[in-house]
Amino acid sequence: MRSHQGRGGAVPNAFRGGRAGDALQAAWPRRASAVSARIGGLSPSRAWAEEWDERRPFLWLPVTAGAGVFLYLAADREPVLWLPLLLLALAALGCVALRGRPVPLGAALALFALVGGFVSAELRARSVATPMLDRVRIAKLTGTVEEVDLRPAGARILLAVTGADGLDAAHVPRRVRLTTKRPGDIAAGASVAVTARLLPPSHAAAPDGYDFARDAYFSGIGAVGSALGRIAPAPAAADAGAVARLHRAVDRARNALAMRVSAVVGDGDVGAIAAAMVTGKRDLLSANGREVIREAGIFHIITIAGVQMTLVAGLVFGLARRALAASPTLALRYPIKSWAALVALVGAVFYDIGTGSRVGTQRALFMTSIMLVAVLVGRRALTMRNLGFAALAVIAIEPEQVAGASFQLSFAAVSALIAVQEARMRRAPDDLFAEPDRRRPGPRAAKAPPWRGRAGRAGQGIVHLLGATVFATLATASFMAAEFHELSPYVFVGNPLTLAMIEFFAVPGALLGTVLYPLGLDAPVWHWVAWGIRAVMWVAGKLGAAPMSTVHLPNFAPWALPWLALALLSVVIWRTALLRLTAVPFLALGLAGAAWGPRDDVTVAPTGDAVAIRGADGRLGTLGKASAFTAEQWLRADGDPRDPDALGKAALVLPGARCDRVGCTAPLPGGGAVALVTDAAAFAEDCRRAVLVVTPLVAPVPCASALVLDRIALERSGAVALRRTGGGWARRDARAPGEDRPWSPGPVARAKLRARPGGDDADGADAAPDGEPVRIP
Incomplete structure (x- = not known):
């Protein structure tokens, strides 16, 4: 069969002629180009050329700027400012001088972004500086x-x-x-x-x-x-000042509205959740209610962030555009779409202010504003480039948020959703979303099969939504596991239900109820919101009670999450198959770090008043009274599902543990004993018998114990973790040697602050470098 050769490939002659043949011939180059691009993606040079043509390398600049923020936060001491500023200026000059040379220009831009993130974080730390209390x-x-x-x-x-x-x-x-x-x-x-x-x-x-x-x-x-x-x-x-007065007035209004919503709805946690979804005030929710939604994997239901901000902006945009379109003169002669985007932008700003302008809503406002500005200037709103600009805005204004779980989860989810949408657009024909030309006559179309009609398109939309939700959930899984040490397998059920409830009940109800609140006509709206919340709470209770509703995971290795993040970024940023394959080694390294995280046998609180010890059953117990915060951190890092209140009582069941008015003692894993000293009278005996002495006091010198962690030593080391090895104990410190940061000041010179009993300051004798085995018999 002969064929006709075109730009995109050969079109069989049997299909030439007629409307069907014309349509196929028009579509053939596009199909052939797609296949050619896929095959060409197997060549590194062609893959890079395609990525460069689509300007995808730009999306790595926010990633590089974020790395600069992490470098600042990881510094042991507060960096000088003049050197990063000098490097930033040199990088900027390099960018100007290397225009037209892609590879050197890319390197210069990467350096500029890296140093720019570092400088932004340092300037932010200087601008918010506050004295930190030194002790109780x-x-x-x-x-x-x-x-x-x-x-x-x-x-x-x-x-x-x-x-x-x-x-x-x-x-x-x-x-x-x-x-x-x-x-x-x-x-x-x-x-x-x-x-x-x-x-x-x-x-x-x-x-x-x-x-x-x-x-x-x-x-x-x-x-x-x-x-x-x-x-x-x-x-x-x-x-x-005016800004502070506005902030305080908004807080008073939020509390009044929260109490109104909670009182109208009643029903305990249902009213508290309704108040949280409307005003952002979450503290009315009981501990049991928090546990229910956390076990179901839908804790974000009480957090006002990206989903709510996007829905509010979209709702205001739609209403404003329809109202403007009611006038034929405005609709035909003026850019009402841009006007509606401007109205939505103002509405998003007011929504951010009205909900307290917290970190999550501020970040969501950055993202939404950039997308609305894109609509305002006639660009597509939902693109990965706009998400990159939003990330740069966060890094420029509040760079410390890059290290927070909220930022990481939000951007991971949104980037996954955009990647799914981009893939869908690339697979679809060019004219899939174009308006049909109804003026052009044509043959009567045959009746479309059910899977091609409205029902089919609706079904495809649902499948696409579920697929996007699954991908977004997978994208955030590594961050959830690393930051919170737990995963919920049923989140694939909870998330779509939560989104539906927020879209149909919470956001419309919050806007309408807030408008009717000054008139006293808001009560029916809050009952409407409560119906949706009750449905979600019922399902959350069922999910939380189901087997394996929450999978608890132990601590990851510190280097695991960066590799997992790079794997996700490689998938969502690159478009060619070859470059996306770079995610495979990143994922392998990240999973290895997740599987082989440190599992410590002894952990000493930075205050020296509590010690976590692994018992013979493999679970942690404590000596001393650990605070709720400390106990929760220990349990989560160990993948232990017990309630933090239970950990404080676990020392009572540790074999051989004994406590009296001057302290406690307990056996160590592998032999020996640890002593927690709370009264100086116990030092004489415990220094002689215990191989590890922990105390919030200042230990005397000399003390015969192999390792003494007292107040002075812990001021320098922070929390200390010990793991039994063949030759002793491997030690890890929370603070780096000589660390001195504004939020974690170094200890004041001990000669000026205090002196140890015995005359000499010899606490350095019992400290070992981070990670080096400490000899304890």
């Missing part, structure tokens, strides 16, 4: 309430401190977060005086653990604690 103190604070988060019993208060009796003025934190069981009628904007027990923000409870102190520093919080007694009114403080 009791002080009388005066200040202005910035936020109040009401709880089922009490409240959590964010206080902007103006004065603190007992603290040097140069070391008073800018903000303090307090909990109280008697909030009274305190509201944001009130000037108060309160006596509080203050603690430094918690550092990592174990090496490679979550460091709350760093997050607190970037939020301007230098201390946490609890109010002792009544919170009393105080003389008004100086005016903090």
Whole structure:
């Protein structure tokens, strides 16, 4: 059979002529080009050329800038600023000088992005600088309430401190977060005086653990604690400015609306979830309610972030465009689509402000704003390039968020959704989404089969939505496992249900109810929202009670998550099959790190008042009273599903564990004993008998124990983890040697701060380099 040769390949002559033949001949070059591109993708040079033509390497610039942020956060000491600025200027000059030379230009751009992320993080740290409390103190604070988060019993208060009796003025934190069981009628904007027990923000409870102190520093919080007694009114403080007044007024309005929603809905956790979805106030939810939605893998239901922001912007955009299209004059003569995008952008900003402008909503606002601006200027909104610009915006404004689980989960999910959409668009014919030309007459079309009609398209849409949800869930799985040490197999059921509830109940109800709230006509709307929440909670309860509803995973190796992230990035950024194959070695390395993470036998809290020890049954137990935060971190890192409250009692069942008024002792894995000393009177005996002595006090010198971790040693090392090896113990420290960062200051020179009993400062004798075996008989 003869064929006709065209640009894209040979079209068989048997199919030439007639409308069907014309359509096939028009489509043949496209099909042949797709096949050619797929085959050409097997050549590295052709694959790179295709990626370069589609400007995909640009998407690695936000990744490189994020790596610069991680480099800043990983530094042992606070870097100087002049050297990164110099490197940034040189990289910028290199970019200008190397225009027209792709490979050197790419290297210069990568260097510029890397140093730019580093500089952005350093400038951010300097701009939010706040003194960090050094130790437990009791002080009388005066200040202005910035936020109040009401709880089922009490409240959590964010206080902007103006004065603190007992603290040097140069070391008073800018903000303090307090909990109280008697909030009274305190509201944001009130000037108060309160006596509080203050603690430094918690550092990592174990090496490679979550460091709350760093997050607190970037939020301007230098201390946490609890109010002792009544919170009393105080003389008004100086005016903090229009922005602060607006923020406090919004917080008062959010609390009033949250209490209104909770009161109207009632039903305990259902009302609390409704209030959280409408206002972002989550503290009304009970611990049991949190556990139910967490076990079902839908904890994000109470977090206002990307999904809600996108739905609000889309709803406002659709309503504004339809309203403008009602006028034929506006619809035919003016760019009403761009006008609707502008209205949606304003609505998204107001939604961000109205929900408290938290980190999650701010990041969602960045992403949504860039997409709406793309519509405003006539570009496609949902593209990977726009997501890259959103990531760069976050890195420029709040670079510390790159290290947070919220940022990583959000961008992983959105990048996966966009990648699925891009793949769908590439597989579809060019005119699939084009409007048909109804003016052109044609032959009467045959009746389409069911799978080609509206029902078929609806079915395809559902399948596409489910496929995208599955891919997004897989994209976030590694981050969920690494950050929270658990996975929910039933999330594939919970996520679509949650999205449907948010789309049909929560977001429309939140907008309509907020408008009707000042009129007192909002109650029916909140009941409508509650119906959807009850359905989701019923399903969440069933999922949480199902077998294997939550898979608990132990700690990953520190290098596992970067490799897993690179595997995901290789899949969603590259388009050619050959370059996507680079994800395979990255995935293999990441899975190896996930499988062979460190499993420590002993972990010492950075405060020295608690020790986790692995018992004969392989599970952790404790000596001392571990805080809820510390216990939770230990359990999660070990993949242990027990409740954190149970861990504090586990020492009672450890074989051989004994406690009295001066401390506790317990056997160590593999032999020997550990002593936790809480009274100096126990040092004489425990230093002689125990091979490991842990204490929040200052140990005497000499102490015959092989390893002494006292207050001075732990100030330098932070939390310490020990693992039994053939020749002793391998040690890991949470703090690097000589570490001194704004959120984790190095210990003050001991000669000026305190002296050990016995005269000499010899605590360095019992410390070993990170990872080096410590000889303990």
